[in-house]
Amino acid sequence: MHRITIFIFAFSLLLPLVATAQPSINGWEWRYLKKLEANRTTGGVHFNQTISDLSDPLALAFPIAYLTTGFITKDSLLKIKGLTLLSSFAINVGVTYTLKKIINRPRPSEIDPRFTVLTPATSRSFPSGHTAEAFSLATTLTLLHPKWYVIIPSYTFAGLVGYSRMYLGTHYPSDVIAGAVVGAGAAWLNHQLIKHWQLHKRLLAVR
Numbered sequence: 001m002h003r004i005t006i007f008i009f010a011f012s013l014l015l016p017l018v019a020t021a022q023p024s025i026n027g028w029e030w031r032y033l034k035k036l037e038a039n040r041t042t043g044g045v046h047f048n049q050t051i052s053d054l055s056d057p058l059a060l061a062f063p064i065a066y067l068t069t070g071f072i073t074k075d076s077l078l079k080i081k082g083l084t085l086l087s088s089f090a091i092n093v094g095v096t097y098t099l100k101k102i103i104n105r106p107r108p109s110e111i112d113p114r115f116t117v118l119t120p121a122t123s124r125s126f127p128s129g130h131t132a133e134a135f136s137l138a139t140t141l142t143l144l145h146p147k148w149y150v151i152i153p154s155y156t157f158a159g160l161v162g163y164s165r166m167y168l169g170t171h172y173p174s175d176v177i178a179g180a181v182v183g184a185g186a187a188w189l190n191h192q193l194i195k196h197w198q199l200h201k202r203l204l205a206v207r
Helices: 002-019 028-038 042-073 076-103 129-144 148-167 173-205
Strands: none
Touching (some): 028 148, 042 076, 042 148, 076 129, 076 173, 129 148, 129 173, 148 173
């Protein structure tokens, strides 16, 4: 467990190094985005827009649902799970937007005005906030419920969110990869902090 935590932390420290260079207009990231742009369809746009738009509501719906159910049923475990989801969301948002401010990478359409973006955004490009949000939710749900029927749908949705951000023209592939790492890392860090907090409470209770 500690090795995974150290790995995620070390990898996260490398993210600013990955983002220091703007993707080359002739590089693989631009080639991939332009390939997606050239092959967009009406159905594809509608599907990917829907997936992208679901990211924010689901990230908040899960903690609200757990907390509401926990208070109604007076189930302390559900309350803790709801708070875990909420704190994971908060940590992820804090890390994501701090990196956006520090790294300050322009969006693809700012570099090439001819490139068609379907969902204009005002924040910076690196890392992808939607992707980070989706992977934070998927990782937290997986840690709370380590069952295949939770893991597979959660990460499938998170992967689709990442793809949708590239398909819609709002992010480079490296933005999406970084978002996945940030989101999963924030969820893992949150999980470890809560575990230590619960252990500390138990130790205090037996004294």
